[in-house]
Amino acid sequence: MATPAVQARITRFIIALVVAVISLIGYYSTTQYNPVTEEKQHVNMTAQQEIAMGLQAVPQMTQQYGGLYPDQQAQALVDQVGNKIVQSTAARDTPYEFEFHLLADEQTVNAFALPGGQVFITAALMKQFSTEDQLAGVLGHEIGHVVARHSAEHIAKARLTQGLTGAAVIASYDPSRPSTMRTAAVAAMIGQLVNMKYGRDDELESDRLGVRFMAESGYDPNAMIQVMEILAKSAGGARQPEFFSTHPNPQNRIAQIREAIQEYGYTLNQ
Template structure:
């Protein structure tokens, strides 16, 4: 029994070690952001995953909004951001979708360039600059390769958890650590995308201060009962506003 226990520990360590080696070997510098990150997919795989999952996401939010003029407007603003920023240099295929959902205030991006905004959020925006801020933020997620990075992180912790289960039946504890790490990375992703969104707005000729207005809209929509920042995958809007102001100054803008 004692020898069997030692073998299980050894196998568990080897499994966990393999996961760490694979994770470290996947580290690369993002040429568009300068960030060093673990990436488990190439751009073509990201594009394929985004296109494959787009129909499901559209269905989940009540389909596409029926007003084709609004759809064209969303695409026009999105493509203006792409054409005037580093996004045009990337291999991604950018498609912008206005979802029909009138209740859920949300915007998100799938890997490879599929970008979505709900009508509920769009209807609360006050001008084109704010729309550009939302879409620029989502382009930032695509260029930042945040989905691919989360997949790499998930693969790592799943492998470590498997090793822990084999070695000491403690996989649940390790999985919790992994989830905490993923949530922290998620907040970092949001801040990086805010920074990129400001950069893209300035490059495309939009007023970056309107990104602050977007944060105020999100704060008002969440209400006074919004979860504390440490319990959320998103930073608190107040903290995001301060970071956005720093980004505006960093890229040569003036905070109004």
């Protein structure tokens, strides 16, 4: 007959197995086809839910970056370029409601997109550009995140990772052996790194979509390379190892952007 300690371990293992199976079934049983990327994606929310989530977060994100930039002429340019890209590409045929926000922050070089079509760029990054094509490169990239449904994918993957990490913690933890907490910590770290890798893959896919959208909108996709050079310069060389970063090294992105430009039949500037 098993001792109470052994019975407890068996019970924890069974619970962990159930948690892991439920997490895996929940993830792999929800797939939707994306006509823009022509891929089946594991997502567990509708486009309408993405739109609602993005709209709900707009005030908080705007406040975090000091509000909206007061220069209406600059905002109008962002709207003009962003809407031109949307109307000239497959983004036009998606259910997403695109809005473009120029943020007042003049210190933080950044651009990002919320689920459902809310796209943001800081004044600090905007001021780095010397051409409209460079602005189009950033906005095309962010529109790519939206239509590729990267946020919805990330949420689904995060839930899967949390479930599997939780199962690992349940299975490995032993109240009588505090050292097993280290195992739980390692499992949590691995889960975090897995999701970071997904983030890097998303960035590279959005780079390729950005090149495609720029070309289809009449902008020079070579400007995307210039954007990467601007971002690399703004980082000042003080980067943590790429493996621990959600964004790929700009030089690695430039190589893939060059490939995408040639793949879409455009001349690559030397």
